Amino acid sequence: MPFDMSDEMKLELGSTAKLRTLAHYLELAAELYGEMSGLDEGSLGTRAHLARDSITRWAAETMRQKPGLDLDTFLTHALDRTYPASPHERFFTGGGAHTFKNFDPEDDSRVMSVRQALVHSTNLVFIRLMRDLVRFHEARLPYDAESVLTQPDQAERQRLLGEVADEEARSVLARAYRRYRGLTPQAVVTQLLGERANSARHLAIAFFAWHPGGDAEALHQWLATRRQGISPEEAQRLARAYGDPRLTILDYGYLLGRHTLEVWCAGELLRNPRTSWDDLLAGSSEARRVASSWLVQTRHRTAQDLRLRSRIERDAFARMTPYWRRLGFPFERLVPSYATAIGSSADRPTALAELMGIIVSDGVRRPVRVVRRLRFAPDTPYHTVLAPSPPAGLRVLPAPVARALRAVLVEVVESGTARRVRGAFVGPAGEPVEIGGKTGSGDNRILTFGREGRVLSSRAVNRTSVFVFYIGDRYFGVLTASVLGPAAEGYRFTSALPQAVLKLVGPEINERLASPRVPGRGAI
Numbered sequence: 001m002p003f004d005m006s007d008e009m010k011l012e013l014g015s016t017a018k019l020r021t022l023a024h025y026l027e028l029a030a031e032l033y034g035e036m037s038g039l040d041e042g043s044l045g046t047r048a049h050l051a052r053d054s055i056t057r058w059a060a061e062t063m064r065q066k067p068g069l070d071l072d073t074f075l076t077h078a079l080d081r082t083y084p085a086s087p088h089e090r091f092f093t094g095g096g097a098h099t100f101k102n103f104d105p106e107d108d109s110r111v112m113s114v115r116q117a118l119v120h121s122t123n124l125v126f127i128r129l130m131r132d133l134v135r136f137h138e139a140r141l142p143y144d145a146e147s148v149l150t151q152p153d154q155a156e157r158q159r160l161l162g163e164v165a166d167e168e169a170r171s172v173l174a175r176a177y178r179r180y181r182g183l184t185p186q187a188v189v190t191q192l193l194g195e196r197a198n199s200a201r202h203l204a205i206a207f208f209a210w211h212p213g214g215d216a217e218a219l220h221q222w223l224a225t226r227r228q229g230i231s232p233e234e235a236q237r238l239a240r241a242y243g244d245p246r247l248t249i250l251d252y253g254y255l256l257g258r259h260t261l262e263v264w265c266a267g268e269l270l271r272n273p274r275t276s277w278d279d280l281l282a283g284s285s286e287a288r289r290v291a292s293s294w295l296v297q298t299r300h301r302t303a304q305d306l307r308l309r310s311r312i313e314r315d316a317f318a319r320m321t322p323y324w325r326r327l328g329f330p331f332e333r334l335v336p337s338y339a340t341a342i343g344s345s346a347d348r349p350t351a352l353a354e355l356m357g358i359i360v361s362d363g364v365r366r367p368v369r370v371v372r373r374l375r376f377a378p379d380t381p382y383h384t385v386l387a388p389s390p391p392a393g394l395r396v397l398p399a400p401v402a403r404a405l406r407a408v409l410v411e412v413v414e415s416g417t418a419r420r421v422r423g424a425f426v427g428p429a430g431e432p433v434e435i436g437g438k439t440g441s442g443d444n445r446i447l448t449f450g451r452e453g454r455v456l457s458s459r460a461v462n463r464t465s466v467f468v469f470y471i472g473d474r475y476f477g478v479l480t481a482s483v484l485g486p487a488a489e490g491y492r493f494t495s496a497l498p499q500a501v502l503k504l505v506g507p508e509i510n511e512r513l514a515s516p517r518v519p520g521r522g523a524i
Helices: 014-036 041-050 054-065 071-079 114-120 123-138 145-150 155-180 185-196 200-210 216-225 232-242 249-256 260-271 277-282 285-292 298-326 338-342 349-360 399-415 485-490 496-504 506-514
Strands: 082-084 091-093 096-098 111-113 374-376 384-386 435-449 455-471 475-484
Touching: 014 054, 014 071, 014 114, 014 123, 014 298, 014 338, 014 349, 014 399, 014 435, 014 455, 041 054, 054 071, 054 123, 071 114, 071 399, 082 114, 082 123, 091 123, 091 338, 111 114, 114 123, 114 399, 123 298, 123 338, 145 155, 145 298, 155 185, 155 260, 155 277, 155 285, 155 298, 185 200, 185 260, 200 216, 200 232, 200 249, 200 260, 216 232, 249 260, 249 285, 260 277, 260 285, 349 399, 349 455, 349 475, 399 435, 399 455, 455 485, 455 496, 475 485, 475 496, 475 506, 496 506
Parallel strands: none
Antiparallel strands: 082 111, 091 096, 374 384, 435 455, 455 475
16 A cells, blocks of 8 residues: 555654643643632642742732733743753763753853753653653642652552563563564573573573472483483482572573573463463463562662653653643654653644644644545536535634744744745735744664763664644645655755745745635645
8 A cells, every 4th residue: 555654654853842742831831820820829828838830839929920911922021041051960860860962062151041942842841841741730730749659558559669660561461472472492492592502501490480390300300301412410400509499580590690570481482382372461460460579579679760750750641641642643642751842753745834823723633635526427417516615623722822832933034943935925915924843853773882972873764854834824734754764874964955945836836825815725
């Protein structure tokens, strides 16, 4: 079947994710405005004092200090909130410590407003804004994230730890099942032991891991079937060393240098190569409990906290996802990382164009129509014309938020990263037509680092560039350039490329703008 890259592929579209992040931020600001607009000065002060995230605290303080603000002005203040753009900070996100860079190193020493950061596509401001958004959602989780991290004996902490441990165990078990299923018994042993597959000692460890209560004679026979002939005395010695009933599957995993669940899974598939995943999982509860028992011990506080911080962040992103999906984000999940603000959760060009359509339509999401009319049997008595009913729109964004987004997107074209298309479109009388948009580009690579952080190798995965835009109050669209696979190594284009293409088709668009106005809006 034909493959549509605009609608059927997951693409990393770079800084266009900043537009989705900004839309979410302003939507939350409007939500807070609605919650607090009826509060008096004292109540706003209390709300600011009790706030557990900086966005809520700022909203309460702003409304307390400037009573009577309308929503449009409040959103202007939200766009003027500032963040440092310094890259000299390590962020714990996505399960580990990460650092980020700005595209323009001159931004590194600046403190910038959210508005300026969108106009100039400054990464570190949006990383910090995403951190604030995550903390906003963390503060509204059904449990107290702060006490989960600070109170070791809290019941909610223990519950989350149990869930995290079991999730981790299931993930390890699933990888092991994929690795060992379909292998012959001999191949299972070889896969598990690798170069030590001919070592009587390591074979004995595996035997007792899989045959609890086995004796020296059983070990001797089992080794003989694998062409490992040893004396009865050696079998007795190995049985005394590794057949101790006090040893658990956890101990055998340690002795073999393999994860406990990998050893257990290999043993199950050795006994029954046809075991299904469902049956394996159903029978693994005790093995998973034993494999995870170390994590719930209090002496492993650091390991616990690392996993809990990741779990809390995932829960916050899960709470954030419905907001993004309501504005056309095409995937079921966001990547739980601050890097989602700069493109890690990927996107689709058509979904990005849909977001721009929502913004152009003052926050109303309208169904996309590809076919406008079907005609059958013209010039006959059976002439039939079929046309869809006018689509009903659904408000998904407050109109003031859509207006604020349109205004800042104009600044991107007037003085930011999309200056190349400034003044490219004119109306019937030659008057300038307003254009706004957001650029994005991605040079996606797999990097291998040495001990001291030196890059050992760099392999190109793909390269993308995109410009999502609106022209006047009638048209919006997206232009995307993409090179997939190793061939991307030979390309250096940025978001200037789709802007140049848009300028090339500018005369045709201007002809349409000069034509008599037709109702409705359209995508380009």
